[in-house]
Amino acid sequence: MPDLLLDIKNLHVGFRIFEGNLQVLNGVRLDVGEGERVGLVGETGCGKTTTVKSILRVLPMPPARITGGEILYRGRDILKMGKRQMQALRRHELTAIFQDPLQSLNPVFTIGTQLRDIVGDSAIGQGKRLSRRVVEAKCIEALRQTGMPDAERIMTNYPIQLSGGMRQRVCIAEALSTNARLLLADEPTTNLDVTIQDQILRRLDELVDERDASVLMITHSMGVVRDLTQRLNIMYAGSIVEAGRTKDLLDNPQHPYTQGLMASVPKLTGEGISEGIPGRIPNYIEPPRGCRFHPRCAHRMDVCESESPPLFDVLEGHRAACYLYGRNT
């Protein structure tokens, strides 16, 4: 196991809203090693984005409340950092790409203005002051690296003038222009067509390789993580239900939820699609007691309704949070 860059321990996050207390994250455990690529897969509303936002400390508080757990970045707890430390961390170490580039780019500034800010400021943060020419050259270089054909012209464009794929390339250029160590990619290609998705993921893959950065890739698409990550975590209703090496996990899913999910993915082999998983994601105000998946699970036992299962070792390096694979002692 390489040194841990990010280590999330037993994270609990809730939201206090008018209807009551939403207990969204329920003991998330997740780690990313130095130079490692880790996937986090789950369906809508399972808490993937809440996890990313907790790492970046950009959750609006209130209504959000972190009710327990730690997020260690190189051994230091992000949740206990002061404002300045956190800013420095975001400036040098963490970087993120979100799903909708139109929301992450400022509509009233040109791409050039936004990129120059990032490149210039991150240099100042490192104690260097770059000349305007150098900043300009670095920006254009960053855009070129993402496969942008006409970088000089793009610098003068506004986000609205670009296609979705181009906008996402700009976001990638922004994210990777700062030599950050950990890239949080939250559904970076969900809004894009497959051919564009393929191009962007391939570029992202190469750029991350060149920088030897680590990636936490959040997505709902099993296919995307299969190519891009080494380890995979499956999330359901606010906790990790299965974790293991990506190929092992996809070839041989253990948790009933993962099995149901894999059976629902339409395959090119064309053997038909399963009926999916009955029921739907639980209400977070009154989540089911015990294992949060038990109301939808075909294998449920008495213990599932009262106690929430820890991650049991199933195979080497492959763990599942399910009482089918072990008992509490």
Added chain:
Amino acid sequence: MSATPILTVENLVKHFPTKRGLVRAVDDISFQVGKRDTLGLVGESGSGKTTTAQCIVGIYPPTSGVISFEGSLIGVKFNRREKRLKQQIRIVFQDPGSSLNPKRTIKQILSVPLKVHGIGQPRDRLGIMSRLLEMVGLPPSEYLYKHPQSIGGGEKQMVAIARALATNPGFVVLDEPTSALDVSVQGKIINLLMRLGDELDLTYLFITHDLSLMRNVASRVAIMYLGKLCEIARTDEFFRSPKHPYTRMLLSSIPVVTEEEELLKPKKIVSQGEIPSPVDIPPGCSFHLRCPEALPICSEIDPEMQSLGEERVVRCHLYGDSPCNR
């Protein structure tokens, strides 16, 4: 064609004049859908899939071309279309969140097509609506008086399907019915649609951008690019030997989850470029700028649709008796 065509589209053109120029959303396409078939219409965003569907349903009148349904011409304005046809041809939209009125109960939503088409006596309609909900697997006592926002995305789509089936149609256009849903819910909707298709003898035009999904539901696949069709083939043949370079690029870009699937994908074709703007379509074959196999002729002459054996057409200079192969 496995059966007699129920819907025939010939040389359909739909242009939208805008300030920036003429948008050629659909540019001369022809295809047929046989009775009980499921034709999968696949393409990237901006390729004209939805406009095609909307011309068929009658939301837009075509600029030119012929659409005929069971022998009668339907390429006219929606308000001049016969009511019988509106009853026969129905549509399910992509996002059930915006296609169902949030202020109305499901009972009110389902009653509209019944009233408009005069189906059943007013006193029988509650029973009809209950049967419709049962048909899509929603218990009527629980759902009739709910509002769309209080049910899940999959359930909303089931209500939208029930509404489409309320008039007892023969032809249903499914415009990306599951792309707003999670995969575990998608399975349920797809299986429901396939079961209803068998029970009610429905013909589907299934629009999607997901080729893996098409593999499992469509009997024939048509690929669309920039307002034109590239290739039409029976599903099994299509996936066994994709012909058009664009089709191969699409197939090789799909992220897959198993090793067996990986083997089915064509040899890696590097995806390049983006779909050009439909205002400014490149001359010749509209795909030539992105095509890894482009020939000099491709930038000059737009290839014709040509038949490659039974039920299979391709529009590419690499095949058949194109000028460059003579």
